[in-house]
Amino acid sequence: MRFLLIFFIIISAFCYTAHSSTNQGRITGSLIDSLTSKPIPFVTVSLNTADGKTITGTLAGDDGTFTIENVVFGTYQLALTLVGYRSKKIVSLTISPEKPAVHVGTILLIPEPKLLSEVKVVGQKALVERKNGHIVYNAERDASTSGGTAADVLRKTPMVTVEPDGNLTMRGSSSIKVLVNGKPSAIMASNLADAIKQMPASIIKSVEVITNPGAKYDAEGVAGVINIITKKALTGKSGQVTLAGGNLNSSVGINLNLQGDKLGVNVVLNGNQKKGFDASEGTRTTLLNDQPVNVLKQTYANKSSDFGEYSVVSLDYDPDSLNRINLSATFSGGKARTNSSLFSRLMNVDGTIEQEYNRNIQVRSPTANTEYNLSWMRTYQKSGREFSVLTQYSRMPGNPGYTVVQTPVLAEVPDYLERSQSKIKHNEYTFQTDYIDPFMLPIRQDTLSITLETGLKGVSRKTGTLSTVEQAMTGKESDYQIAPDRSAELNYGQRILAGYLSLRVETGNQWALTLGGRYEHTQISSDNLSVQTQFKGNYHNLIPTVNLSKTINEKHTIEASYTQRISRPQIEYLNPFKNYSDSKNVSVGNPDLQAELAHATELTYSMYDDKGTSLSTTLYWRQTNNAIEWLKKVNTEGVALSTPQNIGQEARFGGSWYLSFLPAKDLTVTVNNDLSYNSLVSPSLSQRNSGWLNSGGLVISYKLPKDWYLEGSWYYTTGWLYIQSRYKGYTYLNLTGKKEFMQKKAALTLRLGNPFKKYIILTGHSKAPTYVSDGNNAYVYQSFNLSFSYKFGHVGVKEGKKNKKIINDDKKQASKRG
Template identity: 30%
Template structure:
C-alpha cells in the first residue's frame, strides 16, 4: 500500500511536467517571458552578435538579449546566447530599436540607436560585458557587500567578510547571525526555537540529523560564504522545521584553471588545517578538499543540587564534577560538474565527514535522606561520541528559457554513530568497586528523489510544482553492561537492552504561484502535502503502534515597497518530526542523577507561524523590525520526574503533551559609516507561554505551566584599513531562557580579531581572541515540579586565542557563472533540548 501511494503521488505531480516538454527535443527559445512570442511582427531583417566577458574575453553562455521598439518602449523579441556566446534575431521588421543585454553576475548593457531597413543583416560583432566582480592581478575581489543583507524571502549574513572567523568552525559564524542564538554547547535556536532545518549548500546530511551542534564543528568557518535565514518558507520547501530554515553556503568559484587554497590555524583550544583545490577547463569542473580540526583544553566544572520526594521520603543530592573534552573533526569532499549542452548540466559529489569526541568527567555525589547523609560515592566517566558520514548526490538541470527549468535531484546519505560510555564507580575511599558500560550504535541512512519544475506565466507570474520521496531507516542497538572491579562485563538485567528499527518514508508534492503587480505588490502562495509512513519495532517488544499520518501545509507571503520602505507579511504552517535522540529508548545514565530515555511512540508537532516585517534604508543606515507569533500544538516536550528505583535520580523522557505560544520582535540596524567601516546592533525579544503535564506521586497527573520573557542581543563592527589591514569586534549576550519546568541561565560571548593580507592578497595572517577578559563563565539553571527541585551551575573555561594563516596557489581567470543542477534538501529532526545539540536536519535556501 505504501508503494502504491508513493507512485500515485508522483504520477500526479510528474505528469504535467513531462506534458510540457517538447517531444522533439528542446529547441533554443526565441521569445522572452512576456514578449509577443509567436505574435511578433514578421520582417526580413536580422541582428546578430557575440557576448564575451570584458576582462577574460571568454564567451558568455545563456546571456539574455531583448529587442525593444524605441517609440513604444515595448519588448518585441528576444533570445538567449548559445554556448559560444553567439545570438541572432531573425525576421525583424524595419524600424528603430534598442537592445538590452543582461546576465546574472554581469552589469546590464544597452545598445541604443539601432536602425534597420528591410532585408538588412546587422552584425553587432563582439559585445563586451563587464562583470560585477573586480579583478586585481589575477585575484578576484568581490565588491564591498554589506555584512548583513535583507532579501525578499531571507536574511543573509556574508560570513566571508568575517575576518575573525578563521581557525574556528561554523558555530563561531552562526553566533554572529541576527535572529539566531547559539549556546555554549553549540545548540542553535531561531527566535527561541531549536526546531529548525539546517542545510549545507542546499543539501541535508544525516550527520545534521544526528546532531546539529556536532555537524557545525565539522565545517571550517573560513570556508563559509554566506548564512541564509528563512523565517517564512514557501510551499516549495520541505514542511519540516517549525522554527524556520538555515542554509549554510560554502565558498565556490567559477574560475577556469587550477587553484589550491591552504588554510592553517593554531590556538590554545584548537588547531586546524585545510586544503581545498579545484580544476576547471571548458565544460567540466572538479573540486577536491579536506579539512581537519582538533580541539583540546576544553574544561568544564559543574555543581548540582537537587531534592526529590518519593513515597514520602525527601532525598537531597549534592554533586560536583570536573571534566574535559577533546576531539578530532574532519571533512573530505570530491565534486564534479559538466555541461551536457548549452542548456543542460549535471553535477555529482561525494562527501565524507568524521567526528571523534572524547569526554571525561569525574563526579562526586553525596546523598542525604531526611537531612542525614546516607552515602558518598565517586564516578569517573569516559564517553565516546563517534560518527562517520557519507553523502553522495547526482543532480540534473534542464533550462528551456529564462525562468523555465526542470530538475531531478538524488541523494544518498548514511551516518554510523557510536555513543558509548564507561564508568568506574568509586567508594568514599576512591577505590573502584564496580564498573558500568553503555553501548549504543546507531545507523541513520536515507535515499531521496525529487523533481521540480517552474515556468513563467507572462512576465509577472511564476508557477512552480514538484514532487519528492524520502526513504529513511534508523536502527539503534543498545545494551547496558556491568562488571566488578576486575573481570568481564555482563548484561545488566535491570536495565533495558535491545534494538530499535524505525522506517520513515515520506511522499510529498507541492505547487506555488507568484504574482507581482505594476505597483510593486508581490504575492506568493502555495500548498504542500506530505504523507509519512512509519514502521517501527523493537527486537524484544515487536511492532510499535505509531500510525501513518498526512499533513497539508499552506503558506502565504506578501510584500510591498513604498518610498524605500518594504513591508512583508507572512503565514505558514510547519511540521516537526521527532529526532533520533528523542526516539531512541536507550537508557543513558552517564550521569546517574540525570538519566535520559527516548520515546519511540512520539508523534510530530504542528506549528502555525505569523510574521510582519518592515525595513528601510535611511541614508547609510539600514533598519529592520519583524514582529512574529508562533503557536505549536502537540509539542514534543521534555518530561522530568524522580526515579522510583534510583534514589536522588531524575529521569528525562519526551512526550507529545505540550502547547507553546511565542510572540516577539526582532530588531536590527546596520550603519555604513564609510565604505570601509560599518557597525551594527541587533536584539531579539519574545514572550513565551508553555503548558504540559507529567506524572506525579501515585501516578496522578501534574499540570505544568510556565511563562516569561526571553531576551538576547549583540553588537558588531568591522573596518578595513590601508596596506591590507583589517579589524573586527563582536559581542553577544543571551538572557534567561524559559523552559517548561524551569529556566536556563544566560551567557555572553565576545571576540576581536585583526588580519594582514600580503602578496597581492594571495595570503593573509590573522590573530583572534575570545572571552579574554574573564577566566570562566557560569550558566545557572533551575528546574522544578511538585516532586523535585534542581539547581545546576555549569562553569565554562572558553578563553581563547588563535593565529591563522592562508595562502592561495594558482593562476585563475574568471569564467561566466552558470546555473548548476539543483540538489536535494531534507529536514526531519527535532532537538532533544540537551547539550547534545539539535537532533535533526532542517529546509534551506534550496527549494524542494
C-alpha cells in the same frame, strides 16, 4: 497516493509536452580587471539599441557577473561603465529564436591611468541584508571568521544562537533545519552541534535565515530553516590553503577548484582538533506530596577532545548550455572523547549521608558519515524555466559507548564497574523533482509576472539501534557480566511522500502575492525488540503558505506571511536505550513521540539606501502543538529519569530587528536584537511556565590603510525557558585583527574570544512535582586563534547554472537541556 499520482501527471505534462513559445531571451557575462584579473563588482551594464538608445540595464554583482533578462529578439549594444575604468562597448549582439541566450564571456576592463592612484571603488555588499523574504549574513565579508568553523559564522548570524554546549537555536527553539546549498547534510542530521564545528568557515559564502519557508521546502523545522551557502566555483585553476592554531581549536584545510567550460571539479579537505572544558555543580531536592524526601548534591568536571575531518568532492558537467549534471560526495567523521569526573552525595532531609561516591566516566563517540548526491538540471530557451531531478543517499553509522568506574569516597579500590556499547545504523534515500515556469499575463493597464513552481519528493529512512550493557558489581574487571534488563534494540522506519504547488504573482506597481500548498503523507513503523512491541501508523498534512508584499520606491518593503511547520523526532528522541552513565540521572528515548505542528505568522518592514544602510523589523507569532521537551521525574531514591514527551502547547510572540550602516568611510556597524514572550502549557502534566527572552549582538568592523582590518563583536542572551526550568544567559566578546599581504593573496588573522573573562556561566532553576533543583554550568570560552591563509591560481568567473540540491529539512534535533 491518488494525490501524488495527480501531481506526477501535472509535472510530466508541463515538462514533456509542447510549451508556449516566447520571443524573449537573455544576455550574460562577467567582468574582470585587465591588470589584476580579479572580478569587478558594481559595473553599470546598459542595454542599448543598435543606434545607441538605452533600453534597460543592470549592475554587475560582487563576483563581476551580470544577467539581463527578458530581452526581446533583436540586435543590441552593451555599454559598460565604472568610475576608474575606461568605458567599453560591445556591438552587434543578436538575440534570436535560434540563439535566445547569449553569453558574452569574460570581458576585460582597463583601469584609467590617471585615476589608478586616486579612485577607490567603495561599493560593497552589506554584511547583513534582507533578500527574497529572508535574512542573509554575508560571511565572505567577515574577516573575523578566518581559521574558524561554521559555528563561528552562525554565532554572528542574526536570530541564531550557538549555545555554550554547541546546540543551535533560532528565536529560542532548537527545532530548526540546517541545509548546505539548499540540501540536507548527513552530518547535520546526525549531530548538528558537532557538524557545525567540523565545517570550515573558509568555504562559507553566506548564511540564509528563513523563518517563513515556502511550499517548496519540506514542512519540517518549527522555527524555520538555516541555509549555508558555500563559495561558488571559478573558472581556471585556483585554491586556498588555511592553517590555524589555538588553545581550543586547530585546523588545516585546502580548497581546490579546477573549472573549465564544460567540466568542473571542486575538492575540500579539512582536518581539525577541538578541545572543551566545562564544570557544573547542582543541588536537587526530591519531593513527595510537596514534602522533601532527600537531597542530592553533585559536581561535574568534563574534558573533551575531538579529532575530526570534513571532505567534499564535487563534479559538475555541462554537456551544453541548457543541461547540467552534478555528482558530489561528502564525508565527515571524527573521534570524540569526553573524560568526566563526577562526585555524588545523597542525603536524608536531616543531613544523614545515604550514598557518597566518585565516578570516572569516559565517553567515546566515533562517527563516519557519508552522503552522495546526483542531480540533473535542464533549463530552457525561455528564461527562468527549468526542470530538475535529484537523488541522494546518506549513510550515518555510529558506535558510541562509555565506561564507568565508581569508587566510594575515601576508598582507593572501585566497588562498581559499567561499560556500554551501541551500534547505530541509519540509511536514507531521497528522490525529488522540481519544475519552475515563469510567464507573463497581460491584463488591463498592467502586466502580471507569474512564476509557477511544483514538484514531488519521496524519502525513505531506516534506523536501527542495538545497545548492550555490562556490569561488574564487585568492581573487578574479571567479573563483568551482561545486564539483559539494560540492553535495548529498536528498528525504526519512516517514509514520506510529498507534493507541492506554488504560484507567485508580481504586478507592475510592485505588489507580490505567493500562494502555496504542500501535501505530505508520512508512514512510520517501530519495532522495539527490547519489550516486544510493534507500532505502525500514518498521517497526512496539508501545509498552506501565504506571502503578500509591497515594495515602495524600490527601497522600502512591507511583507506579511503565514505558514505551518512540522518537526518529526529523530533517533536521539526515539532510542529506548537507558543511559546510566550517571546513575542518579538516567535518560531514555521515547519511541511513541508524535510530530510537532506549528503555526507561524510574520509582519516585516525592510529598507535600504544608497549609503549602505539596511534595516529590517519583524513582528512574529508562533504556536506549536504537541511540543516536544525532555522531562524529568525523580523517584524517592533520588534517581531522575529524563525522557522526551509531547508536553502540549508552546506559544511565542515577539519582535526582531537588525540594522547595518556605515557611519564613516571604511567603518561598518551591524546591530540585531530579538525580544519575545514565551508561554508553555501542559494540561496532562498540570505544569506551565512563561517569561520574556531577549538576545542580540553588535558587530563593528573597520578597514585600515595598507590592508589592515579590525573587528569587534559582542553577543548576549538572557537565557532559555522550558516547561520545567529556566536558564539565565551570558555575554560573549570577540576581537579580531587581520593583515593581508602578497597582493592580497595571503592573510594573517588573530582572533581573541572572550579575552577578559575565562568562563561563561549558566545558572539554572528547575521545578516539577517530584523535585526542585538549582545549578551552575561553567564553560571555558576564553580562546585565541592565529590563522594563515593563502590563495593561489588564476581565476575568472564561471557563468552558468546553479546546482539544485535536495532539501530534507524535516528532523527535530536533540536538545536535553530542561
